[in-house]
Amino acid sequence: MTSTTTYTSGVFALETMDVPGGTxxxxxxxxxxxxxxxxxxxxxxxxxxxxxxxxxxxxxxxLRDSLAGTDITVTVGLRPGSASAADxxxxxxxxxxxxxxxxxxxxxxxxxxxLLIADxxxxxxxxxxxxxxxxxxxxxxxxxxxxxxxxxxxxxFPAGHGVIAVCPKGMGDSVRRLYEQGAEINGAxxxxxxxxxxxxxxxxxDLALGWSVALGAPYTFRTTLESEYRSDIVGxxxxxxxxxxxxxxxxxxxxxxxxxxEVTAYERSCENxxxxxxxxxxxxxxxxVREDLDPAGREVFDRAYTATYGPARELxxxxxxxVADGTELRSVILAERRLGxxxxxxxxxxxxxxxxxxxxxxxxERELPVEPFTAGVFxxxxxxQVDEFAERGHPWSEIVNESVIEAVDSLLPYMHAxxxxxxxxxxxxxxxxxxxxxxxxxxxxxxxxxxxxxELPADQDLLTAFGTHPAHEALAAASKLRPSVDISxx
Amino acid sequence: MTSTTTYTSGVFALETMDVPGGTxxxxxxxxxxxxxxxxxxxxxxxxxxxxxxxxxxxxxxxLRDSLAGTDITVTVGLRPGSASAADxxxxxxxxxxxxxxxxxxxxxxxxxxxLLIADxxxxxxxxxxxxxxxxxxxxxxxxxxxxxxxxxxxxxFPAGHGVIAVCPKGMGDSVRRLYEQGAEINGAxxxxxxxxxxxxxxxxxDLALGWSVALGAPYTFRTTLESEYRSDIVGxxxxxxxxxxxxxxxxxxxxxxxxxxEVTAYERSCENxxxxxxxxxxxxxxxxVREDLDPAGREVFDRAYTATYGPARELxxxxxxxVADGTELRSVILAERRLGxxxxxxxxxxxxxxxxxxxxxxxxERELPVEPFTAGVFxxxxxxQVDEFAERGHPWSEIVNESVIEAVDSLLPYMHAxxxxxxxxxxxxxxxxxxxxxxxxxxxxxxxxxxxxxELPADQDLLTAFGTHPAHEALAAASKLRPSVDISxx
Numbered sequence: 005m006t007s008t009t010t011y012t013s014g015v016f017a018l019e020t021m022d023v024p025g026g027t028x029x030x031x032x033x034x035x036x037x038x039x040x041x042x043x044x045x046x047x048x049x050x051x052x053x054x055x056x057x058x059x060x061x062x063x064x065x066x067l068r069d070s071l072a073g074t075d076i077t078v079t080v081g082l083r084p085g086s087a088s089a090a091d092x093x094x095x096x097x098x099x100x101x102x103x104x105x106x107x108x109x110x111x112x113x114x115x116x117x118x119l120l121i122a123d124x125x126x127x128x129x130x131x132x133x134x135x136x137x138x139x140x141x142x143x144x145x146x147x148x149x150x151x152x153x154x155x156x157x158x159x160x161f162p163a164g165h166g167v168i169a170v171c172p173k174g175m176g177d178s179v180r181r182l183y184e185q186g187a188e189i190n191g192a193x194x195x196x197x198x199x200x201x202x203x204x205x206x207x208x209x210d211l212a213l214g215w216s217v218a219l220g221a222p223y224t225f226r227t228t229l230e231s232e233y234r235s236d237i238v239g240x241x242x243x244x245x246x247x248x249x250x251x252x253x254x255x256x257x258x259x260x261x262x263x264x265x266e267v268t269a270y271e272r273s274c275e276n277x278x279x280x281x282x283x284x285x286x287x288x289x290x291x292x293v294r295e296d297l298d299p300a301g302r303e304v305f306d307r308a309y310t311a312t313y314g315p316a317r318e319l320x321x322x323x324x325x326x327v328a329d330g331t332e333l334r335s336v337i338l339a340e341r342r343l344g345x346x347x348x349x350x351x352x353x354x355x356x357x358x359x360x361x362x363x364x365x366x367x368x369e370r371e372l373p374v375e376p377f378t379a380g381v382f383x384x385x386x387x388x389q390v391d392e393f394a395e396r397g398h399p400w401s402e403i404v405n406e407s408v409i410e411a412v413d414s415l416l417p418y419m420h421a422x423x424x425x426x427x428x429x430x431x432x433x434x435x436x437x438x439x440x441x442x443x444x445x446x447x448x449x450x451x452x453x454x455x456x457x458x459e460l461p462a463d464q465d466l467l468t469a470f471g472t473h474p475a476h477e478a479l480a481a482a483s484k485l486r487p488s489v490d491i492s493x494x
Numbered sequence: 495m496t497s498t499t500t501y502t503s504g505v506f507a508l509e510t511m512d513v514p515g516g517t518x519x520x521x522x523x524x525x526x527x528x529x530x531x532x533x534x535x536x537x538x539x540x541x542x543x544x545x546x547x548x549x550x551x552x553x554x555x556x557l558r559d560s561l562a563g564t565d566i567t568v569t570v571g572l573r574p575g576s577a578s579a580a581d582x583x584x585x586x587x588x589x590x591x592x593x594x595x596x597x598x599x600x601x602x603x604x605x606x607x608x609l610l611i612a613d614x615x616x617x618x619x620x621x622x623x624x625x626x627x628x629x630x631x632x633x634x635x636x637x638x639x640x641x642x643x644x645x646x647x648x649x650x651f652p653a654g655h656g657v658i659a660v661c662p663k664g665m666g667d668s669v670r671r672l673y674e675q676g677a678e679i680n681g682a683x684x685x686x687x688x689x690x691x692x693x694x695x696x697x698x699x700d701l702a703l704g705w706s707v708a709l710g711a712p713y714t715f716r717t718t719l720e721s722e723y724r725s726d727i728v729g730x731x732x733x734x735x736x737x738x739x740x741x742x743x744x745x746x747x748x749x750x751x752x753x754x755x756e757v758t759a760y761e762r763s764c765e766n767x768x769x770x771x772x773x774x775x776x777x778x779x780x781x782x783v784r785e786d787l788d789p790a791g792r793e794v795f796d797r798a799y800t801a802t803y804g805p806a807r808e809l810x811x812x813x814x815x816x817v818a819d820g821t822e823l824r825s826v827i828l829a830e831r832r833l834g835x836x837x838x839x840x841x842x843x844x845x846x847x848x849x850x851x852x853x854x855x856x857x858x859e860r861e862l863p864v865e866p867f868t869a870g871v872f873x874x875x876x877x878x879q880v881d882e883f884a885e886r887g888h889p890w891s892e893i894v895n896e897s898v899i900e901a902v903d904s905l906l907p908y909m910h911a912x913x914x915x916x917x918x919x920x921x922x923x924x925x926x927x928x929x930x931x932x933x934x935x936x937x938x939x940x941x942x943x944x945x946x947x948x949e950l951p952a953d954q955d956l957l958t959a960f961g962t963h964p965a966h967e968a969l970a971a972a973s974k975l976r977p978s979v980d981i982s983x984x
Contacts, residue, residue: 253942260751318839325828331821338815349808354942444938445931452743452844 009226009399015044015210016217021225021481023400024474030401031224032485034191035070037217042074044214045116047140047207052114054081054107054133055121056088058176058430059146063120063219065095066183068103070218079103081110083125112136116211118144123333123434124340127153134162142166142211148233149333149434151201156330167201168212171232172219173405174414175431182491183220192489193220194414195405195482199229222486225401235398237327239406241438242320243389244415245431249351249424249439250446251385252277255378256356258455266359267366274356275363276375277382278420284374286412287488289479290386291471293379301376306462308380308454313466315449316388323442324392332438339437348436351443352425360423377458381450383470386411390475400478408479413491421493499716499889505534505700506707511715511971513890514964520891521714522975524681527707532564534704535606537630537697542604544571544597544623545611546578548666548920549636553610553709555585556673558593560708569593571600573615602626606701608634613823613924614830617643624652632656632701638723639823639924641691646820657691658702661722662709663895664904665921672981673710682979683710684904685895685972687717712976715891725888727817729896731928732810733879734905735918739841739929740936741875742767742914745868746846748945756849757856764846765853766865767872768910772902774864777978779969780876780898781961783869791866796952798870798944803956805939806878813932814882822928829927838926841933842915850913867948871940873960876901880965890968898969903981911983 009028012018016037020027045051051071053064060080068078080097082089084106097104111117111133119126119133130150137143143165145151154160161167172179174194186192196219198212216224227235240246255273264272284293294305326332386407393403418427428439499518502508506527510517535541541561543554550570558568570587572579574596587594601607601623609616609623620640627633633655635641644650651657662669664684676682686709688702706714717725730736745763754762774783784795816822876897883893908917918929 250938253938257747257751261747315839321832322829325832326825329824329828331824331828334819334821335816338819338821339812342811342815349805349939349943351942353946355946441935444934447938448740448743448934449839452841453839456843456845 009401011209011226013210013213015040016213021401021485023478023481028225028399028401030485031213031216032191033193033217033221033223035186036190038070041071041214041218042076044210044217045076048076048115048211050114051076051078052081052110052117053078054111054117054119056080056082056086056092057120057122057432059172059179059432060120060176061091061095062176062180062183063118063146064097065180066219067215068096069183070220077103079105079110079114081105081107083107108132108136112138114138114141116142116144116215118146119150120146123149123153123432124337126150127337137162137165139164140205142168142208144215145169145229147171147236148229149237151229152233152330152333156333161202164204166203166205166208166211167229168208168215169199169201169229169232170196170212170215170219171198171236172196172221173410175418177418177430178414178491179219181493182489185489185492186220189487189489191222191487193222195409195486196221196224197227197232197402197405198224199227199232201229223482225399227399227402231398231402234324234327234396235393235402235406237332237434237438238320238323239389239410240431240435241323241332241442243386243407244411245428245435245439246442247316247319247385247446248277248382248411248416248419249428249443250450251381252424253354253356253443254447254450254455255381257451266355267362270356270359270363271372272375273378274360274419276372276378278416280372280374281379281382282412282416282420285408289476289483290383290408291476293374293383296374297376297379301374303462304376305380306467307458307460308377309384309470310463310466311457311460312381312384312450312454313388315453316385316446317392319442319445319449320389320392324396335441336434336437340433349440350425351428351440352423357423381454385446387470387473387475390473394475401482404475404479404482409482417491417493499891501699501716503700503703505530506703511891511975513968513971518715518889518891520975521703521707522681523683523707523711523713525676526680528560531561531704531708532566534700534707535566538566538605538701540604541566541568542571542600542607543568544601544607544609546570546572546576546582547610547612547922549662549669549922550610550666551581551585552666552670552673553608553636554587555670556709557705558586559673560710567593569595569600569604571595571597573597598622598626602628604628604631606632606634606705608636609640610636613639613643613922614827616640617827627652627655629654630695632658632698634705635659635719637661637726638719639727641719642723642820642823646823651692654694656693656695656698656701657719658698658705659689659691659719659722660702660705660709661687661689661726662711663687663900665908667908667920668904668981669709671983672979675979675982676710679977679979681712681977683712685899685976686711686714687722687892687895688714689717689719689722691719713972715889717889717892721888721892724814724817724886725883725892725896727822727924727928728810728814729879729900730921730925731813731822731932733876733897734901735921735925735929736932737806737809737875737936738767738872738901738906738909739914739918739933740940741871743844743846743933744937744940744945745871747941756845757852760846760849760853761862762865763868764850764909766862766868768906770862770864771869771872772906772910775898776902779966779973780873781966783864783873786864787866787869791864793952794866795870796957797948797950798867799874799960800953800956801947801950802871802874802940802944803878805943806875806936807882809932809935809939810879810882814886825931826924826927830923839930840915841918841930842913847913871944875936877960877963877965880963884965891972894965894969894972899972907981907983
């Protein structure tokens with residue numbers, strides 16, 4: 005892993021972070037670094053942001069605010085007739101001040117061009133965009149979809165251009181919100197990975213680090229576009245969105261069938277995950293969830309954990325294979341064609357979400373305790389993803405950010421504030437489609453395989469592996485690199 | 495459609511069947527045609543059957559029994575060390591009498607070679623098999639998987655060889671059982687489609703028809719390998735196996751949450767589908783399910799039907815796209831690699847199947863009435879598949895066999911006799927894997943989208959479309975072509 009995660013910068017002071025089996029070179033972020041941005045962006049006069057989806061909307065605003073007072077202009081490029089133009093104008097990107105334009109015109113005029121349009125649009129139009137680039141323009145991505153698509157279709161990035169990625173480990177909306185909170189607490193933000201895929205003139209690393217700092221990343225770690233792509237697409241189908249949707253729906257039914265009323269079942273399932281469990285993991289790590297339970301609770305946790313780990317691991321491995329093979333991306337393209345202009349199927353209309361409203365209304369009354377069965381199921385699914393990523397050779401920063409930190413600090417707060425649709429449908433279309441594909445698999449496997457097996461005694465080997473897992477060390481190291489701040493979701 | 499479904503035979507007397515918008519040429523089967531088999535198989539001295547899975551096991555036995563007393567030998571070919579050899583020997587295929595051998599030796603020695611090994615094995619080994627064929631050997635398939643795989647990988651069938659398919663519209667086990675029942679009731683059996691993919695010497699059509707008659711098909715209709723492949727792989731993922739699994743699991747939870755005890759919930763869900771609903775459709779068609787209800791029951795049926803049709807249709811369309819694109823086959827190959835020697839995840843372990851035992855024990859006590867809600871959900875899902883297949887241009891015989899007849903006459907009797915695993919896991923590995931992938935999608939869509947929507951008034955346009963649907967005419971025409979006989983599942 006050394007070759008991937010070790011690097012140098014001519015602009016920023018890097019640090020070394022201890023991870024299991026070695027170290028990773030990382031950059032700790034914060035607003036005190038903004039004065040270094042012009043140096044990091046040397047040679048860049050215009051940054052073009054194509055797209056006004058969740059990431060485009062957040063990144064264009066963060067970049068503009070971070071670069072205020074410099075000579076660097078941030079311009080948003082949209083397709084002709086884009087429905088997003090009005091919102092972009094409302095946020096100050098206008099034709100009049102030269103910061104809003106046609107996407108191909110913006111592409112032709114940018115020194116650093118961030119491709120943040122939807123994946124299907126990127127698949128359909130990347131060649132038109134590549135054709136108009138300035139000779140030394142650098143291409144920026146925020147996830148690896150395009151690499152996967154180019155491989156699948158036998159294409160490539162245009163020769164001679166730098167290709168970098170900065171990939172916030174959180175949804176676009178949280179990238180903006182925590183950045184704003186960073187005005188009060190320096191360093192609040194969403195961690196990012198970065199990748200240098202092509203670097204013809206040696207500028208790539210500092211450009212990527214500057215971009216990440218300007219977005220507000222508390223810490224930035226290095227990966228490859230391939231590794232980022234896999235962990236990103238798998239993670240959102242697994243514990244980040246798809247699996248957690250399957251978990252809360254299946255647990256709600258489980259508690260209802262055991263006799264709970266709707267409000268209690270909601271509190272023991274969804275509310276427990278988004279509330280006390282996420283909070284405990286965010287503040288004290290994964291082991292604390294189990295350690296804080298009484299002996300009877302631990303016994304329940306242990307049975308739920310060991311019954312869930314196997315079926316969850318099988319599903320994460322299946323998702324990983326499909327993503328690595330490219331079938332998952334082909335499915336996304338097929339789905340986009342089928343959907344056309346029609347909206348995706350609705351999620352969040354099942355009976356449990358109605359109960360959620362009543363639960364949120366009475367939240368102030370008392371603090372919910374961690375529900376041991378729910379905790380065992382959730383933590384086991386998280387660890388299944390951690391183990392699959394580790395087996396497939398991902399850097400530890402990527403593993404813990406993509407499996408733990410993004411869940412508890414960026415995404416679950418959205419489901420806590422409203423419902424599953426508020427969390428999922430604020431993410432990319434690729435993520436939204438993947439959630440709809442894979443959530444039901446977790447739901448069915450847990451209802452039909454895991455929960456019946458949780459009647460059996462716990463598997464002690466699996467529990468020992470959990471107790472002594474190197475992920476705890478990596479997570480603790482990552483947690484030290486960012487200020488303790490809860491995202492404010494309105 | 496005329497070019498596909500119209501053809502002539504030099505051996506058998508064909509009939510014309512009326513279907514919506516035209517006619518199809520079909521062959522009515524029966525044991526009285528067995529004397530014509532030597533003529534249909536002219537030039538064939540040895541039929542090799544590779545594989546002893548559900549289809550290989552049934553077809554080798556039926557072919558041998560139908561050809562008893564002729565000069566044609568049926569030989570089974572297995573891989574070295576195959577665990578199936580003992581069972582093949584028990585059924586009279588032995589090395590001593592020259593009807594059991596190494597698969598490549600059998601392939602090299604056959605005039606008609608039926609490739610009935612598992613799809614993953616076929617994907618891995620078809621080139622070795624093609625390499626040893628006799629110069630004028632004809633290749634026989636029982637579904638279109640290999641065509642899909644060859645397209646996906648840029649391969650082709652070997653030039654100069656005939657390529658035919660005979661595809662029983664039922665699981666292998668039922669192909670054998672109903673054939674045996676055919677000794678009492680002439681014509682009992684499983685309908686088959688056939689396809690002629692390559693016909694260098696003009697023998698292909700009669701070879702295929704002879705093969706189908708020898709298997710015991712009550713009627714045989716023509717399709718293309720491509721059309722068969724798509725409808726076969728989609729159908730088993732939808733109403734035949736995957737969707738019906740999702741239906742019964744989601745309905746069981748639905749009734750349990752509404753207050754039913756376990757036995758009642760099982761009777762209203764699974765038992766209702768496999769019992770009175772399947773029986774009514776088999777004997778009197780799809781409309782009869784609704785017409786036999788009282789007005790209050792029809793109102794419930796209508797709401798369930800119209801709430802379910804949309805989500806079901808979306809899922810069938812998604813499956814169809816994935817199958818046509820090849821992604822579904824890639825997923826199967828990936829799954830086989832991941833599984834290796836390990837067994838597939840268990841289905842049928844959820845709480846509802848335990849209740850099933852108690853239900854079966856008290857079956858004799860009384861006749862269950864059709865449950866209107868269950869019937870609406872099931873019939874809507876069936877019609878969603880019918881409509882998707884019709885829109886994609888499949889022949890009507892293929893549509894009604896692959897969506898209705900195979901379900902009620904071949905597959906559901908197995909779930910009725912025991913449980914979902916007895917039905918699903920008696921099918922091909924491709925079907926078993928597909929059921930595990932897609933069943934949960936139907937389960938989740940119905941629980942989360944359809945059932946909540948069934949509280950709303952019914953959509954009258956959808957009901958009118960159902961009442962006047964051309965599928966009813968096609969199904970009635972197909973039903974006239976076979977004797978009324980219930981499969982005996984022990």
